[in-house]
Amino acid sequence: MKIKKYREKSMTDALKKVKQELGENALILSSKKRPGKNAGIEVIAAIDGQPLKPAVASVPPIPAFEEKTLATTASQKKQNYASRIYAGTESGIIEEKRISAPNFERITTKENGGHVSENNPVQTSLSPFLGHLRDTLQKAGVHADILSSLLQDLSDNVPQKELRTPESTADVLRQKLSSYFYVAPRNEVKKQPQIIALVGPTGVGKTTSIAKIAAQLTIKQQAQVGLISIDTYRIGAIDQLKTFAEIAEIPMKVAFSPQQLELILQSFEDYDYIFLDTTGRNPRNRIFLRELKLFLENIEIAEVHLTLSATTRYAELEDIVRCYKQLPFDRILFTKIDEVMDPAVMLNLAQLTDKPVSYVCNGQNIPDDLITATEESLPQVLIEAWDLDQWIS
Ligand SMILES: Nc1nc2c(ncn2[C@@H]2O[C@H](COP(=O)(O)OP(=O)(O)OP(=O)(O)O)[C@@H](O)[C@H]2O)c(=O)[nH]1
């Protein structure tokens, strides 16, 4: 990736320069105002070539949701989740698997199609490889039932010879781990535009994630994207999205009431995608959540992503998911996996919520640090955090 800094009088001048020098596909990584005598704007832009840092996963272009259809009955059931939610269920609220925190009553994988796992204790006499895997997942806080089910599966069904090299082991793990995750196809509603909302606690990375997804859709698909902030609590929060919108030349509006939101949406009717950026809400404040629900319940939303930071303690995440159940979220977006030693706790959440994962964010760079969830990319995120070379040698 080639990166260049531009200092110009105005954003328009800076963008013109970026386009001239780096071309139409240039990405804006950051921008800030320069005060003082030489006041203006400083923009850091980049053009794809060599990646800035090793990619966490080889990620197909957005929207990758279209690429995979889930084969099994259990997974198809989940795929249909979103369409059921907005296609006329009375309340518009997701019917969810009961969350019986903190225990997983069953481990559902796409392969066992919902069979209850034998709650075998984690084996004590394991091969060195399985021993490493057990220790790593235990340390990362993966639930004992998931750990037990995975180890049992590997020890019963995978011949030792397939675990002899890091490459073949990674292949096996990729395949086995993928059955613990669900990914969702983009939930296209018939009506244009597709409205996509991000909800979640304060500071988890909702606005940043919207900027990443919107930028990728704009740059890679030339999609017409609009942004609406219903972040009415903090002026700063509106400014954050506004700054991004200015840089990316994407229209952005603010809705202060559900009625206003409906009107604004009408003005965006020719667009492909509209992103709703919502105020971070304390999950334990029911009034806040009810207020947010009022914004979402009268519009035809294609997707609601519950945004969760991988840095949050698992017990806390369980509580957040329980509280956010009153909003119609139909998928999970994980952020800040770059800040945790091992993001394997995503396995717990995937089981707990029974919801597909949409994206995983692994840094602050817009739009690069975004991984589209696929059956390959999610296990790959975990495998990359593990040092298989050391386990195998
Ligand atoms: N390391 C890391 N930081 C991230 C990631 N995503 C977002 N951040 C950072 O987290 C901070 C908060 O991000 P925001 O996007 O403002 O979070 P938010 O959920 O919109 O916050 P509120 O609107 O206050 O609820 C910012 O400093 C982001 O740069 C990520 O994947 N990794």
Ligand SMILES: [Mg+2]
């Ligand atoms: Mg925000």
